[in-house]
Structures are given as C-alpha cells and as structure tokens.
Amino acid sequence: MSDKTTLAFPIAEPAPTGSVDLRHGDCLEVLRSLDDNSVDSVTTDPPYGLSNTKPAQVADVLAAWVTGDTEAVPAKKGGFMGADWDSFVPPPAVWAECLRVLKPGGHMAVFAGARTQDLMGLAIRLAGFEIRDTLGWIQGAGFPKSMDVSKAIDKAAGAEREVVGTRKKLDSYGQQAGNNVYGGGPNHDGLQAITIPASDAARQWSGWGTALKPAIEPIILARKPLDGTVAANVLAHGVGGLNIDGCRVSTDEKLQGSTVRDDMRGGAYGSGAKPNPGDIADYAQNPAGRFPANVLLDEHAAKEMDEQSGMSVSRANTKSDERGAENSHIFASASLGRRDQSNSHNDSGGASRFFPVFKYQAKAPKKERPVIVRENGTKIAHPTVKPLALMSWLVTLITPEGGTTLDPFAGTGTTLQAALDKGFNAIGVEQDEDYIQLIGERLGWSAA
Incomplete structure (x- = not known):
C-alpha cells in the first residue's frame, strides 16, 4: 500500500445510513490533514501504556510536555503482551489535534488503563480539554496477574515445595483464577498443583500477592471548551450536550x-x-x-452486584x-x-x-472479533476488542444525530461499526496494515 493516508477499501454494499472514511497511517500525521472543527465527537480505545516505565522516565516526559515538547514519549518498550505500540500513552500532541478538529463543545470518550489513567488524563488536559467525568467499565473477565509472594521466597531460596493435591484450573470468573496466585501451573491433565510453603519465611507470607484481579477500565469523558454558554454552543455548533434519553438504562x-x-x-x-x-x-x-450513570457493567459484574445487594x-x-x-x-x-x-x-x-449492562465475553463472538488467515496459515487478529454494544452506547452518548465521530486508534474498527449501526458517520485512523485488513473484514469491504 503506497499511499498510507488514503481510503484503502470501498464499501462492498452501501451502508444503510452512515459512512466510514478510513485512513491508513500514523494518527498524528493523519489528524493534521483534517479540517478544523470538522467532527462532532471522538470515541477511541488508544494504547494504555502498560510497559514498566520507571518513575524517572515518567518525570522526564512530563517535564518535556509542560515545556512545549508535546510529542515526547519514552523509548519504545513492550507494553500489553509485549507490544511496542502499547509502551506509553498517546502524548498531548495527539489530543491537541483531536481538540482542533472537534467542534467547540464536542465531547471525547477515551478508554484508559487503571494504572495509567493519570498519564492519559494529564495528556488530555495539557492538550486543552476539560475533563468532565470518568466512567467505569466494570467487567469480570480479567485474570489476576499477581505473583505469589510465598512461592517467590521459596524459589529464591532454592526450596522445593511439597505438592499436596490438585484442583481444576478455573476460568477468569472463578475465585481461584490465575496460576501465579494459587500455586503451580496446570499439569498434563489440565489440573493445578496445590503446594505448601517449604520455608518459615514462605509460611509467614503465605496468601500474599502483588496485584488485584483487574475488573475496571476507566473511560475519560472530556469536552472541548464551549463557545459561550451550553445553550448558545449547541445552537451554533450542534454539539455540547450528552444524549441522556438515547442512553437511558432500559x-x-x-x-x-x-x-x-x-x-x-x-x-x-x-x-x-x-x-x-x-x-x-x-x-x-x-x-x-x-x-444513565457513569458506571457501566458486564453481565457477570451485574450478577455479582445483584447477589450482594x-x-x-x-x-x-x-x-x-x-x-x-x-x-x-x-x-x-x-x-x-x-x-x-x-x-x-x-x-x-x-x-x-x-x-447500563453490556454483554462481555472473554472471547468476543466471531462477528465482533475479525480474523484473517494468511496464505502461510498464520492469523491476523487483535488482542483487545471492546464489546460492540459498549462502543455503540458511547458513540450515541456524545454524537448528535447524523454527526461524525473520529477514532484515531481504530484497531479492528469496533467504533466504526458502532457508528454505522447507529446511523453516524465515522473517520477512522489506523497505522497497522494488518488491522486495516481486519477493519475491512469486519465491515464487509473488499480490497480495491
């Protein structure tokens, strides 16, 4: 693909209402090609920056940001699942371009990581946005990534732990999920070994870990400053409010x-x-x-809440x-x-x-998780795909009827599909050529 900023695929069949303009290229470069005040909302699931960035590196980046180098990020180092694209949150320069292309009073919904939402929010603030709220997407499918402190002590001392039994490895909704938390990994029969501490120090720290089960993803709700009052802004620019009735809890x-x-x-x-x-x-x-509230649930979290309430x-x-x-x-x-x-x-x-309750699955249905098989048998897939219903709710909340939403980190195109399904227009930007193909697969496009 020679031109990385042009529409790559035409729609095979006309969409019933909305349209998609898909751009292939670096989001910052593509955003700079868009007109001022040309979109009604921004809805995106960007990189969370889940690499092990040291405090000193963060301090250096923040110093650069506040002194004018708004594109500064640390050297790329693997984030989620070792991916370099997730090494750090998008810098203020990206959000400043989103601010420029948004109409006055337009809203932006940005997913963030639970431990890096402070950096995401600061980057958005420094770009000129007002932070209006933080929504909590609560779901029960996350695996605990916790080290067993007791096991770590025995391992460091070279002490061999006694296996006293086995148990079935539970899924992500079970209370005993996660190999590192509850003992050894599964054996050849798909069972987990149950071990006991081998040293006094390990016994003292039995039951201690290093992390909680992840169950919440923040969604930062920001707004471009208004042009006068809310009433004047919505009349002049067609944005500035939230579609409350369109997002009520049924x-x-x-x-x-x-x-x-x-x-x-x-x-x-x-x-x-x-x-x-x-x-x-x-x-x-x-x-x-x-x-509508600023807490969003999956059906598993809803069930747990109802059992407790x-x-x-x-x-x-x-x-x-x-x-x-x-x-x-x-x-x-x-x-x-x-x-x-x-x-x-x-x-x-x-x-x-x-x-609001949205269906969540650890593996989204096939129609929501596009996969392409290469000629050599390997597959193109995306590791993180949000539920379509959740993205549809967010797009509806902040986009006026017939409006255009922008996703500068399109991924597999969930936001783009949500926009189409709801009758909105969408502009998507994606750098990875494999993901461009996944978007085409999702939307039923054929290569030009």
Missing part, C-alpha cells in the same frame, strides 16, 4: 415521566413555584428507562407525597431531586438495574 417496569413541565421544575435550581396537583396526571411516561423496591411518588411537597415547596427543588417525577420509579430488582 427496564421492563413502568417508570414515571422523565420530563417535567418547566413551570414546575423552576429551572435548574427550582423557583419554589407551587404545582397544581391536577397537573401531575399530565406527566408523560418515559419507556426509555433510567437516567438483594432485591429492593423503588416506589413511585404518590399524590399525597406531591401535595405534601407543595406545602413545603420541596417539590420544585431540583437540587433535592427526591420528589422530582424523573427520579421516581415503580419497580423492583437488584442494584444492577440502575446501570
């Missing part, structure tokens, strides 16, 4: 209305105006669900409640919110019903 139960008459809400903080009790019946029912009941406000609120002027106060019909639900269930 429920089978009947919910009270989510929209309340302006004269009864009294604006942002409430005017104290007394409602007419007869108007309560005029509230529209909102079948879309609950107000048990069943609870959310009762709708009664007319007597509303009349009592009328007398105290509480009903009109949005700052308290408890009497507001938008926060009043008549349902029951576990605590997970308050949060």
Whole structure:
C-alpha cells in the first residue's frame, strides 16, 4: 500500500445510513490533514501504556510536555503482551489535534488503563480539554496477574515445595483464577498443583500477592471548551450536550415521566413555584428507562452486584407525597431531586438495574472479533476488542444525530461499526496494515 493516508477499501454494499472514511497511517500525521472543527465527537480505545516505565522516565516526559515538547514519549518498550505500540500513552500532541478538529463543545470518550489513567488524563488536559467525568467499565473477565509472594521466597531460596493435591484450573470468573496466585501451573491433565510453603519465611507470607484481579477500565469523558454558554454552543455548533434519553438504562417496569413541565421544575435550581396537583396526571411516561450513570457493567459484574445487594423496591411518588411537597415547596427543588417525577420509579430488582449492562465475553463472538488467515496459515487478529454494544452506547452518548465521530486508534474498527449501526458517520485512523485488513473484514469491504 503506497499511499498510507488514503481510503484503502470501498464499501462492498452501501451502508444503510452512515459512512466510514478510513485512513491508513500514523494518527498524528493523519489528524493534521483534517479540517478544523470538522467532527462532532471522538470515541477511541488508544494504547494504555502498560510497559514498566520507571518513575524517572515518567518525570522526564512530563517535564518535556509542560515545556512545549508535546510529542515526547519514552523509548519504545513492550507494553500489553509485549507490544511496542502499547509502551506509553498517546502524548498531548495527539489530543491537541483531536481538540482542533472537534467542534467547540464536542465531547471525547477515551478508554484508559487503571494504572495509567493519570498519564492519559494529564495528556488530555495539557492538550486543552476539560475533563468532565470518568466512567467505569466494570467487567469480570480479567485474570489476576499477581505473583505469589510465598512461592517467590521459596524459589529464591532454592526450596522445593511439597505438592499436596490438585484442583481444576478455573476460568477468569472463578475465585481461584490465575496460576501465579494459587500455586503451580496446570499439569498434563489440565489440573493445578496445590503446594505448601517449604520455608518459615514462605509460611509467614503465605496468601500474599502483588496485584488485584483487574475488573475496571476507566473511560475519560472530556469536552472541548464551549463557545459561550451550553445553550448558545449547541445552537451554533450542534454539539455540547450528552444524549441522556438515547442512553437511558432500559427496564421492563413502568417508570414515571422523565420530563417535567418547566413551570414546575423552576429551572435548574427550582423557583419554589407551587404545582397544581391536577397537573401531575399530565406527566408523560418515559419507556426509555433510567437516567444513565457513569458506571457501566458486564453481565457477570451485574450478577455479582445483584447477589450482594438483594432485591429492593423503588416506589413511585404518590399524590399525597406531591401535595405534601407543595406545602413545603420541596417539590420544585431540583437540587433535592427526591420528589422530582424523573427520579421516581415503580419497580423492583437488584442494584444492577440502575446501570447500563453490556454483554462481555472473554472471547468476543466471531462477528465482533475479525480474523484473517494468511496464505502461510498464520492469523491476523487483535488482542483487545471492546464489546460492540459498549462502543455503540458511547458513540450515541456524545454524537448528535447524523454527526461524525473520529477514532484515531481504530484497531479492528469496533467504533466504526458502532457508528454505522447507529446511523453516524465515522473517520477512522489506523497505522497497522494488518488491522486495516481486519477493519475491512469486519465491515464487509473488499480490497480495491
């Protein structure tokens, strides 16, 4: 492929609504070719920078960033699964280009690693973004990467541990997952050896490890500074807000209305105006669900949450409640919110019903995890693929109807597919030619 910044594949069949503009090349170079204020949102899963970067190296990079060298990164050294592309987080220069091409008030959703989100967030801040929130994508499929301290002590001393039994190696959702945490690796029968400490020092540190089971991936929600007020910005540029109703938490139960008459809400903080009790019946029912939260779950995390929380009941406000609120002027106060019909639900269930829940699989279905087999029999695949439903939710949250979202780290094109499925346009940038082919495979494109 000679020209690394041109569209590589045409669509085999026209998409029903949105379109994809795929660029092959270094994201910083490609971003610099895009027009100012030309996209409505940025939705991306960039490198997390999971290499063992030393504190002194981090300090050197931060010093470079704040003194103007916004492209500075440490020397490339393997990150996730030893990949050099994951050696460090994208520097401020990348996010500054995202800021430039975003319309004023446009939002950006950026996945980050739990132990490097501070660097990702700082790079985004230094580029000029406002950090609006951090969402938590909680999932139960991560394997603990923890060293057994007791075993390490015996190994260092050359002491041989006695095998006292075996057990089945559990999957990533089991409490005993991870070879390093619970003893020796699996034997030839697929079982795990159970050993006991061989030295006094190892016995003292039995049960100690070095890491927790990973279960959360932060998603940094940032916004380009507004052009005036929110109201003025959305009218002038078509962005600046979040699509709350489009991302509500679905429920089978009947919910009270989510929209309340302006004269009864009294604006942002409430005017104290007394409602007419007869108007309560005029509230529209909102079948879309609950107000979205900044915690997102997979079904395994949701199940665990429900088991711990048990069943609870959310009762709708009664007319007597509303009349009592009328007398105290509480009903009109949005700052308290408890009497507001938008926060009043008549349902029951576990605590997970308050949060968006997305299906997660340790191995995504074939249609969500494209694979290409080379002529020599080897395969092209990507090691980290986010659930399509999760990316669809994020794109919907920050992209206006008919808008364009940008993904400067397209990977296998999950964001691009999510945008197409939701009727948005998308611009994707990917440096790896193998992944360009995976995107074509995912979207059903054929080589030009």
